[in-house]
Amino acid sequence: MSDHTVQKHTAPREWLAGTLFLLPAIVLFGIFVIYPIVYNFQASSLDWDGVNPGRFVGLGNYTRLFQDPIFLTTLKNSGWWILLTIIPQALIGFFLAMLLNEKLRGRAIYRAIFFIPAVLSPVVVGIVWQRIFDPFNGVVAKLGRATGLDFLVHGYLADPKTAIFAAIVVNVWMWTGFSMLFYLAGLQLIDSSVLAAAKIDGAGTWRTIRSIIWPLLRQTHLSLLLLGIIGSLKTFELVYVLTEGGPNHASEMLPTYTFKQAFQLQSVGYASTISAVLLLIAVISSLSMVRAFGSGFLTGDEK
Amino acid sequence: MKRQRRLGAVAAATALTLGLAACAGGASDNQSTSGGSGSLTFRSWSPIEQTTQQMIAAFKQANPDAKIDATIFNYPEYLVDLQTRAASNTMPDIVGLQPGALTQQYRANLMPLQDCAQKTWGADWQKKFYPIGIEQARMGNPASDENFYTLPLLVQTVNLWANTKIFDEKHAQIPQTWDQLKATVNQLKGGEYAPFMLPAKDSWLRNVVFLQIANNIEPGLVYKAEDSSDSWTNPKLVEAFDYWAKLFTDGIAQKGAIGLDAYPTGANQFEAGNAAMIPLGAWWIQQSDPTKTGLPPLSEGMSGYQPFLFPTIPGGAAQPQLVGGIDVSLGIAKNTKNPDLACKVLTDWIAGAGAQKLINTFNDLPAVTGLNPEKFTSDKQKQIWTTLTSDWMPQVKYSRYLKTPQMDTALGDALSGIATGELTPQAAAAKVQAEQQKVNG
Numbered sequence: 221m222s223d224h225t226v227q228k229h230t231a232p233r234e235w236l237a238g239t240l241f242l243l244p245a246i247v248l249f250g251i252f253v254i255y256p257i258v259y260n261f262q263a264s265s266l267d268w269d270g271v272n273p274g275r276f277v278g279l280g281n282y283t284r285l286f287q288d289p290i291f292l293t294t295l296k297n298s299g300w301w302i303l304l305t306i307i308p309q310a311l312i313g314f315f316l317a318m319l320l321n322e323k324l325r326g327r328a329i330y331r332a333i334f335f336i337p338a339v340l341s342p343v344v345v346g347i348v349w350q351r352i353f354d355p356f357n358g359v360v361a362k363l364g365r366a367t368g369l370d371f372l373v374h375g376y377l378a379d380p381k382t383a384i385f386a387a388i389v390v391n392v393w394m395w396t397g398f399s400m401l402f403y404l405a406g407l408q409l410i411d412s413s414v415l416a417a418a419k420i421d422g423a424g425t426w427r428t429i430r431s432i433i434w435p436l437l438r439q440t441h442l443s444l445l446l447l448g449i450i451g452s453l454k455t456f457e458l459v460y461v462l463t464e465g466g467p468n469h470a471s472e473m474l475p476t477y478t479f480k481q482a483f484q485l486q487s488v489g490y491a492s493t494i495s496a497v498l499l500l501i502a503v504i505s506s507l508s509m510v511r512a513f514g515s516g517f518l519t520g521d522e523k
Numbered sequence: 524m525k526r527q528r529r530l531g532a533v534a535a536a537t538a539l540t541l542g543l544a545a546c547a548g549g550a551s552d553n554q555s556t557s558g559g560s561g562s563l564t565f566r567s568w569s570p571i572e573q574t575t576q577q578m579i580a581a582f583k584q585a586n587p588d589a590k591i592d593a594t595i596f597n598y599p600e601y602l603v604d605l606q607t608r609a610a611s612n613t614m615p616d617i618v619g620l621q622p623g624a625l626t627q628q629y630r631a632n633l634m635p636l637q638d639c640a641q642k643t644w645g646a647d648w649q650k651k652f653y654p655i656g657i658e659q660a661r662m663g664n665p666a667s668d669e670n671f672y673t674l675p676l677l678v679q680t681v682n683l684w685a686n687t688k689i690f691d692e693k694h695a696q697i698p699q700t701w702d703q704l705k706a707t708v709n710q711l712k713g714g715e716y717a718p719f720m721l722p723a724k725d726s727w728l729r730n731v732v733f734l735q736i737a738n739n740i741e742p743g744l745v746y747k748a749e750d751s752s753d754s755w756t757n758p759k760l761v762e763a764f765d766y767w768a769k770l771f772t773d774g775i776a777q778k779g780a781i782g783l784d785a786y787p788t789g790a791n792q793f794e795a796g797n798a799a800m801i802p803l804g805a806w807w808i809q810q811s812d813p814t815k816t817g818l819p820p821l822s823e824g825m826s827g828y829q830p831f832l833f834p835t836i837p838g839g840a841a842q843p844q845l846v847g848g849i850d851v852s853l854g855i856a857k858n859t860k861n862p863d864l865a866c867k868v869l870t871d872w873i874a875g876a877g878a879q880k881l882i883n884t885f886n887d888l889p890a891v892t893g894l895n896p897e898k899f900t901s902d903k904q905k906q907i908w909t910t911l912t913s914d915w916m917p918q919v920k921y922s923r924y925l926k927t928p929q930m931d932t933a934l935g936d937a938l939s940g941i942a943t944g945e946l947t948p949q950a951a952a953a954k955v956q957a958e959q960q961k962v963n964g
Binding site: 269270271272347350351353354355356357361373374375376377378379380383463464466467468469470479480482483484485486488 | 603629780781929940
């Protein structure tokens with residue numbers, strides 16, 4: 221029997237074995253990823269309260285969605301959230317990581333302190349910050365009254381012009397420790413000999429950070445960017461507790477609006493339409509990043 | 524490549540099979556079964572877990588073979604759970620519901636309860652309940668449908684509460700009229716507390732305050748606007764929107780009111796003595812629950828509180844109107860395997876031994892008349908209880924709810940727009956009217 225014939229006989233068996241090994245993952249992927257997506261898109265074509273039989277409306281919900289001023293507000297807010305969360309979080313997180321990567325007394329304690337907000341429940345964080353921002357009895361307002369800084373005595377969460385930005389500030393406070401941890405991990409991977417060589421070549425601290433450390437942390441930046449975009453699009457608890465998307469929908473985000481439509485207004489069909497658009501935005505963002513920067517930052521490969 | 528295509532086909536086939544097996548928006552199979560296994564499931568957001576367990580224990584004392592599995596959620600989580608269960612035909616046997624839209628959403632999954640009520644309490648069973656509870660239990664039913672799909676468990680008034688310690692210290696009088704309210708707020712200003720704490724972040728609270736104002740201006744007009752026999756742009760309702768605006772522009776409400784939630788922040792601040800007045804409802808009496816320990820001094824026996832009705836408005840009704848309704852009602856799933864046991868539990872919790880346990884905690888007011896806590900911790904607590912249950916509750920004529928969630932949301936949004944200065948009272952009224960026309964078709 222020739223090698224070619226042996227290969228011909230074993231190939232289908234190998235394929236079968238491979239498929240059987242993959243089957244559990246495929247089934248789980250089908251049940252927990254594909255099925256909900258199909259279900260969601262199907263629901264988005266219905267006028268449906270989630271309980272009683274729905275009425276097929278085709279693309280009617282999508283037409284309605286793009287004429288809905290609150291939906292447009294959620295898109296604008298998501299844009300602000302992505303921009304004003306990812307960049308400050310990365311910069312502050314990087315700065316903290318650089319600081320806490322030095323041999324500092326009590327370094328582990330500082331690292332833990334900065335990371336604590338990231339492990340707190342967003343509900344608890346929301347309740348506490350709502351009190352901090354309360355212009356009548358909150359810490360910020362009291363500080364403003366004591367120091368004469370009148371701008372602190374303002375209802376930042378109660379003002380439609382500032383509510384979304386106040387929520388973003390709380391979010392940055394909450395997640396900067398997470399970025400710091402990522403950068404700390406990235407810093408451990410930088411070969412110390414590269415830094416030593418830079419020092420020998422006369423590079424100062426700023427030059428070393430700008431030309432060596434920052435570029436070498438590219439994968440960390442990109443991972444944080446991707447996580448930041450997805451996290452921003454998924455933001456729910458913090459906004460819901462801080463402002464309930466208000467006042468007058470000024471701080472509404474896609475998930476809070478979806479929740480209100482599905483469970484308060486009993487419009488599951490319309491809520492599914494918002495979810496479908498959210499899903500599309502998330503997929504397009506992720507794919508664009510992979511296309512622009514390669515998949516290396518996800519897999520860890522230098523591609 | 525070929526292999527990838529085959530794997531893709533397997534995934535697609537799996538998804539298609541699952542998609543066909545359970546499509547969104549399909550009618551659920553609601554076959555009724557009979558027979559009794561002696562066990563039931565109960566899910567709700569109210570009463571709280573600890574009280575529910577006491578109610579179960581009280582029922583089991585008389586029915587030792589019964590088994591009740593109860594799960595109490597936060598309200599938003601409960602809505603998710605209930606909707607998922609109804610869609611998957613796994614409704615709990617007994618469910619907590621609110622009157623109107625929520626009950627109507629699940630009407631097809633619920634069994635009519637008038638036979639159960641009649642069997643337990645007799646032909647004149649409706650007389651056991653406060654009239655507003657009976658009226659609201661069928662709110663939103665189609666014209667030809669006289670069934671009761673839920674029965675009220677707890678009812679309430681919406682009203683204001685005063686911190687009597689602050690009032691006594693400042694020799695202030697509880698305001699009866701709008702002008703007195705303004706004068707009292709001015710008198711109480713300058714302290715460490717808010718004279719009138721309005722936790723207006725919550726849509727439900729904005730709406731109930733507005734309904735009290737609107738009914739004090741022209742009793743019942745809101746509900747006429749709701750059924751299209753009048754309009755939200757009626758000058759009397761525009762005036763009501765204007766008075767809502769005055770709470771903010773005249774400095775009655777505290778700074779940043781639209782960012783403060785009723786629970787937990789507003790309630791905590793009031794209980795801590797940081798406010799002289801707050802609009803909540805009859806349920807505030809639960810702060811004096813004698814089964815709890817370590818109550819704040821103001822809540823001990825209700826020593827520091829006094830309920831009062833929203834002040835009258837110049838040119839409006841001579842007396843303040845009572846607004847309220849059902850807090851929580853109970854329904855039984857149409858496909859329960861044990862309807863007799865479910866009926867027994869439901870009626871016990873509304874007016875039997877379970878109800879007594881519930882009312883002993885002062886959770887809210889009972890839906891049935893004549894049911895009182897077995898123990899009062901002070902004369903003040905007893906006096907307030909009597910005011911709420913005997914003087915006010917039987918007189919409640921106006922609903923604290925609108926009929927549809929769309930209108931509840933539209934009104935809440937309009938009031939928020941007024942509070943932030945984005946809408947004038949006229950524009951808000953027009954916006955609500957436009958939504959009403961959409962809802963009424």
